[in-house]
Amino acid sequence: MPTRYTSQEYANMHLIYGECRCNASAAARLYRERYPNLERYPDYRVFVNVYHSLTEDGHFPNQIRDGGRPSFPYEEEVLQEVADDPNISVREIEERTGIPKSKVHRISQRAEIHPFHVQRVQSFLHRDYPERISFFRTMLQRHNENPQFIQKILWSDESTFKKDGYINLHNFHEWHVENPHLMRENRSQYRFKVNLWTGILNGKIIGPFELPENLNGTHYLHFLRENLPTLLEDVPLTDRRYMWYQQDGCPAHFAVQVRDLLDQEYPVRWIGRSGAISWPARSPDLNPLDFFYWGVLKEKVYSKPIESVAELCERIFKLLRTSTLEDIF
Structure with a gap:
């Protein structure tokens, strides 16, 4: 499973998310431009997740408060699986990570990501x-x-x-x-x-x-x-x-x-x-x-x-x- 981001990295993500007026896709692009030499970069869903964690829970994702359990564990693991394979199903995430499907659903809802169906469209010629x-x-x-x-x-x-x-x-x-x-x-x-x-x-x-x-x-x-x-x-x-x-x-x-x-x-x-x-x-x-x-x-x-x-x-x-x-x- 991927390791968590540091508190400083989360803080930088949140600042850039606000700078981009809560546009997660723009924030992900700006983060790559501002920090070009990092080993890994967060998907746009991570920015949304950081924002919700701070505004609703008062802490960064997966950080434990007052010695207790994190309110939404495994968030990064689930979001990373989705980022690596956008076609992955909830069942496949459960099989790969061991995270129950019910928790995967809650994490996806919290991160405001949804499974959208592919639409068939008319094919065109270049002319x-x-x-x-x-x-x-x-x-x-x-x-x-x-x-x-x-x-x-x-x-x-x-x-x-x-x-x-x-x-x-x-x-x-x-x-x-x-x-x-x-x-x-x-x-x-x-x-x-x-x-x-x-x-x-x-x-x-x-x-x-x-x-x-x-x-x-x-x-x-x-x-x-x-x-x-x-x-x-x-x-x-x-x-x-x-x-x-x-x-x-x-x-x-x-x-x-x-x-x-x-x-x-x-x-x-x-x-x-x-x-x-x-x-x-x-x-x-x-x-x-x-x-x-x-x-x-x-x-x-x-x-x-x-x-x-x-x-x-x-x-x-x-x-x-x-x-x-x-x-x-």
Whole structure:
């Protein structure tokens, strides 16, 4: 186990922590700069720990007061284990150090460190970054010119709902006296799917509308020409007159006849590949439907098993017919 720091070292840490206005990461960097020849350097968590020990207990970490036991022993050992391996689990700390998991939890809470989950994000190509930056700048410029610009955009997207769809097991549970050993079937050989288009305009859901499973330019053109106007009937005419249409760059959206129609119906008012504002490739995080809507909707749709296409469609459309955007989220 690592040895403890001296009282002088703790004092220097506390002074630098205050100098950095209780910014532990900045304090750790400044400590390295001010004392460049030390054999070891404290992690930022140690600065937080020193501060709490002095303000709450009146002494440096692991120092014994009046011949008694330290109020939080093993703090440095736990914090050092975390500093050496940020992916370490509480169980592994117990196995390596012999410190009980309950004490590890208390020490981590006292040091204000928490286990954060890794998030999966969209992968990018090197050429994607300039396109995204250009898009951001264009949107900011439009917003500065007209603060209501974002509200005028009809954000659109398609998503496929399958029999074995999205299940967030982290939030899926049932209360029982005894464990009922809940199970959900997955990857069934009997498969079906539904492809839905949905839009969001100024906080209002437009649609959904069922599209063919294998969408192509002809199908999408028919939707824009024949079905979208019907979906927009409840939108005030003045809003439709100045509305922008957004779509991503999937092949069906890039068909020549589709772009010609958008140029005709939304002259210099559509966002997408070759649109008035170019939509950057591989950017689902910029679309509110991809970023949030589909995930939350599918979590509700798949809360119970689905046995047929009719049941899947009914559940989706019933949820959206009886709920507003605020009710769903």
